[in-house]
Amino acid sequence: MIQVKNLSFTYPGAQAPTLKALSFEISEGEIFGFLGPSGAGKTTAQKILYKILHGFEGEISIKGKALTHWGKEYQEMIGVGFELPNHYLKLTAKENMALFAAFYPKEKLLRLEDLFEMVGLEAHINKKVEAFSKGMKMRLNFIRAIMHDPEIIFFDEPTAGLDPVNARKIRDHILALRAKGKTIFITTHNMTSADELCDRVAFIADGEILVTDSPATLKHQHGREAVKVELKSGQTEEFPLKELGQNVSFADFLRQGELLRINTLEATLEEVFIQLTGKSLKA
Amino acid sequence: MKQLLTVSLSDFKMIFRDPSLRIFLFLPVMIFLVINVAVPWLMREFPVLEEYKIYLVVLVTIQMTQMFGFIYSIVLIEEKEQEVSKVYGVMPISRIQFTLFRMLIPAIITALITWLILIVQPFYSIPLGSSLLFSMVAALMVPPYVLAVAVMSKNKMEGMVWVKVINLAVVLPAAAFFVPKGFSWLFGILPTHWAFQGLYKLLLNESFAFEMVVATVLLGLFTTLLVRRFSKTHFA
Numbered sequence: 001m002i003q004v005k006n007l008s009f010t011y012p013g014a015q016a017p018t019l020k021a022l023s024f025e026i027s028e029g030e031i032f033g034f035l036g037p038s039g040a041g042k043t044t045a046q047k048i049l050y051k052i053l054h055g056f057e058g059e060i061s062i063k064g065k066a067l068t069h070w071g072k073e074y075q076e077m078i079g080v081g082f083e084l085p086n087h088y089l090k091l092t093a094k095e096n097m098a099l100f101a102a103f104y105p106k107e108k109l110l111r112l113e114d115l116f117e118m119v120g121l122e123a124h125i126n127k128k129v130e131a132f133s134k135g136m137k138m139r140l141n142f143i144r145a146i147m148h149d150p151e152i153i154f155f156d157e158p159t160a161g162l163d164p165v166n167a168r169k170i171r172d173h174i175l176a177l178r179a180k181g182k183t184i185f186i187t188t189h190n191m192t193s194a195d196e197l198c199d200r201v202a203f204i205a206d207g208e209i210l211v212t213d214s215p216a217t218l219k220h221q222h223g224r225e226a227v228k229v230e231l232k233s234g235q236t237e238e239f240p241l242k243e244l245g246q247n248v249s250f251a252d253f254l255r256q257g258e259l260l261r262i263n264t265l266e267a268t269l270e271e272v273f274i275q276l277t278g279k280s281l282k283a
Numbered sequence: 284m285k286q287l288l289t290v291s292l293s294d295f296k297m298i299f300r301d302p303s304l305r306i307f308l309f310l311p312v313m314i315f316l317v318i319n320v321a322v323p324w325l326m327r328e329f330p331v332l333e334e335y336k337i338y339l340v341v342l343v344t345i346q347m348t349q350m351f352g353f354i355y356s357i358v359l360i361e362e363k364e365q366e367v368s369k370v371y372g373v374m375p376i377s378r379i380q381f382t383l384f385r386m387l388i389p390a391i392i393t394a395l396i397t398w399l400i401l402i403v404q405p406f407y408s409i410p411l412g413s414s415l416l417f418s419m420v421a422a423l424m425v426p427p428y429v430l431a432v433a434v435m436s437k438n439k440m441e442g443m444v445w446v447k448v449i450n451l452a453v454v455l456p457a458a459a460f461f462v463p464k465g466f467s468w469l470f471g472i473l474p475t476h477w478a479f480q481g482l483y484k485l486l487l488n489e490s491f492a493f494e495m496v497v498a499t500v501l502l503g504l505f506t507t508l509l510v511r512r513f514s515k516t517h518f519a
Contacts, residue, residue, distance in 0.1 A: 052372045075374060091293060
C-alpha cells in the first residue's frame with residue numbers, strides 16, 4: 001500500500017536533515033507504527049505522507065503510484081488524526097464535523113450521530129467545543145479522521161491526553177478499523193499503544209530508522225528466555241524457560257516457601273528501544 | 284460552491300459568537316451615521332470644513348474596506364492559533380482555490396457596503412454604475428489586507444500589531460492630497476493611493492479609469508504574492 005525509499009527531509013533554514021534516508025513499507029490492512037521520542041522525526045514523516053510538507057528527497061509510492069502524482073483524490077482516500085486537538089472552539093462539535101464533512105463526497109460519509117455515539121460524545125454533539133475537555137477534543141479528532149471512511153489513516157499519538165478508559169476505547173476502535181481492512185500508520189512514544197496496536201513497528205531516533213519488526217519479535221530477540229520466581233520470604237531466583245517443567249532446582253525452589261509471583265523476563269518494547277538507541281522514549 | 288457556503292456560514296457563526304468581533308459588524312451603521320448626520324451638521328456649524336468634505340467622503344469610504352479586512356484577519360489568525368488550519372491542509376481541495384474562495388464573501392460584502400455608502404452620502408451625485416465599479420475595485424483591498432495580517436502574525440497579539448501597521452499603510456496615501464503635486468507619486472506603490480485618487484476623481488465626476496486600472500493591477504499583484512505565501516504557511 002505504502003512504499004517509502006530513502007526518504008530525507010530538511011526543514012527550510014535548518015542545517016541538518018530531520019529525516020535521513022528512511023525506507024519502509026506498509027501493507028494493506030496493516031497497522032504500522034513509528035516509535036520514537038519527541039523530535040525523532042515521526043510527525044515530519046507523516047506530514048510528508050499526507051502531503052502537508054513538500055520538498056522531500058527519495059521515493060514514496062502509494063498503491064503503486066508516486067505520491068507527487070496523486071491529486072485531490074488522495075486526500076479523499078486518507079484520514080488524519082492530529083496529535084493535538086484542533087477544532088473551532090466557538091462552533092459546536094456537530095458544526096465542526098459538518099464543516100469538514102462538506103469537503104468529502106457525500107456518499108462516502110459515515111453518519112455523524114453514529115460516530116459521536118462510537119466515542120461516547122453523543123450527549124455533547126450540540127455543545128460548543130470550547131466546553132470540551134482535552135480528552136473529548138481528542139475523541140472528536142479521532143472521528144473527524146475517519147468520518148469519510150478513508151482507506152489509509154494516519155494517527156499521530158492517538159491516545160495522547162486520554163484517560164485510561166478512553167485510551168482503551170480508542171485502541172479498540174483502531175483495531176476494529178484494521179479488521180475492516182484499513183491501512184493504519186501510527187506515530188507514538190507510548191510503548192503500550194505500540195505494543196497492543198501495531199503489527200510492525202519501526203524504531204526511529206534522530207531521523208533514522210534503526211530497526212523494523214513486529215513487537216513480539218523485537219521483545220523476543222532482546223529479552224531473556226527465563227522466569228524470575230519470587231517467594232513471600234523475599235528470596236528470588238531465575239530459571240531458564242527451556243525444559244522448565246523438568247528443572248529440578250526450579251521445583252525445589254518452589255517448595256522452599258510460599259510463592260509470591262513468577263514473571264517471564266521478556267523485554268518490553270521500551271527496553272528494546274533503549275538497548276538499540278541508548279535513548280529513552282520519554283525524552 | 285457548497286463548500287464556500289459552508290465555510291462562510293461557519294465564519295459568520297464564529298464572528299457572531301465572538302463579542303469582540305461582533306461589535307465591528309455595527310461599524311458600517313456608525314459610518315453611515317457619521318457621513319449622513321455628523322458631517323452635514325459639522326458643515327453647517329463650521330463652514331470652513333466645506334472645502335474638506337471631499338477628503339472626508341474619501342477617507343470614510345476607504346474605512347469601509349478595512350472593517351471586513353480586520354474581522355477576517357482575526358478569524359484566520361484564530362484558525363492558525365487553534366491549528367484548525369492544518370485540517371484544511373489534508374482536505375481534498377486546492378489550497379490556493381480555497382484561499383481565494385475564503386476571500387470572496389468578505390470582498391463581496393465590502394463591495395456592497397462601500398457602494399451603499401457612496402449612494403447614500405448626501406454631498407455628491409455619482410452614477411450608480413461608476414460607484415459600483417469603484418466599490419468592486421475597493422473591495423479588492425480586502426484579500427491583501429487579510430492575507431498580509433494572517434501571514435505576518437503567529438497569534439492574535441501579533442495580529443493586532445500588524446492590523447495597526449496595515450491600517451496605516453491603507454490610510455497613509457491620503458497624505459498625497461496635502462503634499463506638493465510632485466511628491467504625491469511617492470505614494471503610488473501603495474494600492475490605496477490609486478483608490479483614493481480614483482474616488483476623488485469619481486466624486487468630481489472626472490474620468491477615474493486610469494486610477495482604477497493601476498489599483499486593480501497592484502492589488503492583483505499583492506494578492507497573488509500573498510496567496511502563494513499564505514498557502515505555504517497557513518496549512519502546514
